[in-house]
Amino acid sequence: xxxxxxxxxxxxxxxxxxxxxxxxxxxxxxxxxxxxxxxxxxxxxxxxxxxxxxxxxxxxxxxxxxxxxxxxxxxxxxxxxxxxxxxxxxxxxxxxxxxxxxxxxxxxxxxxxxxxxxxxxxxxxxxxxxxxxxxxxxxxxxxxxxxxxxxxxxxxxxxxxxxxxxxxxxxxxxxxxxxxxxxxxxxxxxxxxxxxxxxxxxxxxxxxxxxxxxxxxxxxxxxxxxxxxxxxxxxxxxxxxxxxxxxxxxxxxxxxxxxxxxxxxxxxxxxxxxxxxxxxxxxxxxxxxxxxxxxxxxxxxxxxxxxxxxxxxxxxxxxxxxxxxxxxxxxxxxxxxxxxxxxxxxxxx
Numbered sequence: 308x309x310x311x312x313x314x315x316x317x318x319x320x321x322x323x324x325x326x327x328x329x330x331x332x333x334x335x336x337x338x339x340x341x342x343x344x345x346x347x348x349x350x351x352x353x354x355x356x357x358x359x360x361x362x363x364x365x366x367x368x369x370x371x372x373x374x375x376x377x378x379x380x381x382x383x384x385x386x387x388x389x390x391x392x393x394x395x396x397x398x399x400x401x402x403x404x405x406x407x408x409x410x411x412x413x414x415x416x417x418x419x420x421x422x423x424x425x426x427x428x429x430x431x432x433x434x435x436x437x438x439x440x441x442x443x444x445x446x447x448x449x450x451x452x453x454x455x456x457x458x459x460x461x462x463x464x465x466x467x468x469x470x471x472x473x474x475x476x477x478x479x480x481x482x483x484x485x486x487x488x489x490x491x492x493x494x495x496x497x498x499x500x501x502x503x504x505x506x507x508x509x510x511x512x513x514x515x516x517x518x519x520x521x522x523x524x525x526x527x528x529x530x531x532x533x534x535x536x537x538x539x540x541x542x543x544x545x546x547x548x549x550x551x552x553x554x555x556x557x558x559x560x561x562x563x564x565x566x567x568x569x570x571x572x573x574x575x576x577x578x579x580x581x582x583x584x585x586x587x588x589x590x591x592x593x594x595x596x597x598x599x600x601x602x603x604x605x606x607x608x609x610x611x612x613x614x615x616x617x618x619x620x621x622x623x624x625x626x627x628x629x630x631x632x633x634x635x636x637x638x639x640x641x642x643x644x645x646x647x648x649x650x651x652x653x654x655x656x
Contacts, residue, residue, distance in 0.1 A: 350622050350629060355469045357632050359476035360510050362388070366477065381477055502643040506636045513635050520595040521548040524587060528561075531583040535576055537569045551591065553627055556615055558588045606638050 342349070365384035366377065373380070476483060484503060491499045525548025532540035543565045550557035562584040569580040614634040618626035626633075646654050 346622055347625070350625050351465055351469055352472075353629060353633065353636075354625065355472035355476060357510065357514075357629065358469060358473035359480070360507060361514060362473055362477035363480060364511050364514070378478070381474070384477075385474060498644055498648045502640045505639045505643050509635045509639045510632055513632060516595075517552060517631070520591060521551045523595060524548050524551045524558075524591055527587050527590070528565075528583075531587070532565060532580065535569065535579050535583065536572055537565060537576065537580060538572075539568060543568070547587075552631065553615060556612075556627075558584060558591065606634055610634065610638070 366380040369380040528547040529544025547561040569577040615630040618630040
């Protein structure tokens, strides 16, 4: 059959469509598999973007107060942030270390007090099984200290990579934005640019609000535990402030060691500690969290909760830490690109 005749044959076009569809399916599957393989790397890139947004926000604030250039303001921002962390380590490192040591030493007493309390209320058999299982898990974890040291080394390496990548991103974000937009079709470039700006504004607002929320939670937790006489109140407050970044789950995790240490004093102190964390959680959920959402984007609480679980399952601990900003970025982009542009619905972004 001649080529001209073959091109007019309906079977030729059918086979061509099947071949094109097969190639597209294989390409989509390959891209999906590549993204799964690179999931940890992509989370590091996203972490660098988040830190770059922090540097950019500080640099913009410096430029608004001082008549200096972008490069100098970014250098000041980096030095300022490093100075804050270094000063915190120097001034409070020894105190925090001693407090964390006190936590480690006091936890066995707390477990014994908890076991005795549960025995008095008739739950001793279940408590013994749970505590023995917990002690076995702790022993197994202690035997893997070498593995943990390797993980810490990898974490430090990743942090250095993220830190310098964030500096490069913040030095000239327009270059990377233009490079990304060049990959977009002309009809989609404007929408993509608006989506990037929306995500940037949302992340900046979230970080400002989250910084205030973490500091307030740390201060209230430390003060409340000090008044209750719980050991290592300062260290527990720092833990609560850091874990406040994790939506919904963070306050629960931070409350566990505090309640255990409170049992070293008395069961009543433990109950008051539970009440303290409930009050702080209500304050955080009804006042601080709405403030963060007002600065960033109003994400439904259930969406945040499921995102934390999904991010932890897919990306591990780094995914849990980045779940909130990742949710905000995806939420804003979905509203801008899908709901408003593709569906044509009038929504406020």
